[in-house]
Every structure is written in C-alpha cells, then in structure tokens.
Amino acid sequence: MCARSHKQSTNLIASVLTNRCPKCRRGKLFTSGNPYNLKTTLDMPETCPVCGQRFELETGFYFGTGYVSYALSVFYLGLSFIFWWLFIGISATDNSIYWWLGTNSIILVFLQPVLQRLSRSVWIAFFVRYERGNKAVI
Numbered sequence: 001m002c003a004r005s006h007k008q009s010t011n012l013i014a015s016v017l018t019n020r021c022p023k024c025r026r027g028k029l030f031t032s033g034n035p036y037n038l039k040t041t042l043d044m045p046e047t048c049p050v051c052g053q054r055f056e057l058e059t060g061f062y063f064g065t066g067y068v069s070y071a072l073s074v075f076y077l078g079l080s081f082i083f084w085w086l087f088i089g090i091s092a093t094d095n096s097i098y099w100w101l102g103t104n105s106i107i108l109v110f111l112q113p114v115l116q117r118l119s120r121s122v123w124i125a126f127f128v129r130y131e132r133g134n135k136a137v138i
C-alpha cells in the first residue's frame, strides 16, 4: 500500500494541477474537494496531513498568488483568443472581438475559484522542495 500510494502523483505538474502538497505530493492542500463551495474554497489545513509540511510558510504568504493568478488568466485569455481567432474568427468590421471579450469575461469569473486554488498550488510549489521517500507523520 505504501509503495502504491507513493507512486501516485509524484510528477510536479500533476501534483500542482491536483492541488497536492509540494513536499510529499500526496497530501491535499485544501480541506474541501469542491472549489465552488465558496465558503470553504480557500480553506487549507495548517499542515499537510501526510508529511506535516506547514502550508502557510509565513504570515501573508499567499499574497503573492495574485501575480500567479494574473499570469494564469492572461495565459488563458491568450489561448482563448487564438482558439476564437482560428475557429470563430475575429474581424475589425464586426463585433466579434466584443463577443470574445464578453464571453471570456464571464468564463473567467466562473473560473476564479479554480484559478485561486491553482495559484496557491503553484505559489507554494515555488518555495517547498519535493522530498522523495518522505516519512509520513501519521
């Protein structure tokens, strides 16, 4: 069982995308699995339930996630612009650019809980190194 659970999610990208602890890549960063439960969307345990890594490294640690969230939003908008341009078309002679802008503004509002969680996951992965074979606290 230990070897099997250790093999799960040892990839950096997979652990960031699934909101896992950057140190053991097994413990969950957030207490609730549903990002759209807005009352608990950013609730995190103080420490990793698997390895004991503290999730708030210092007071105000997650203030920097605004930069990550901005970068992720711009990245998404770039991709959606290219997609819209290739498959729907953007022209200066009609309102297609406004349709793209309005549609993606609405999509970005609904993506915010997911982007906020992903931003925290990326942010903590910058500062905490993965430790292979990390001993479980429990």
Ligand SMILES: [Zn+2]
Pocket (backbone or CB within 6 Å): 021, 022, 023, 024, 025, 026, 027, 048, 049, 050, 051, 052, 053
């Ligand atoms: Zn951990």
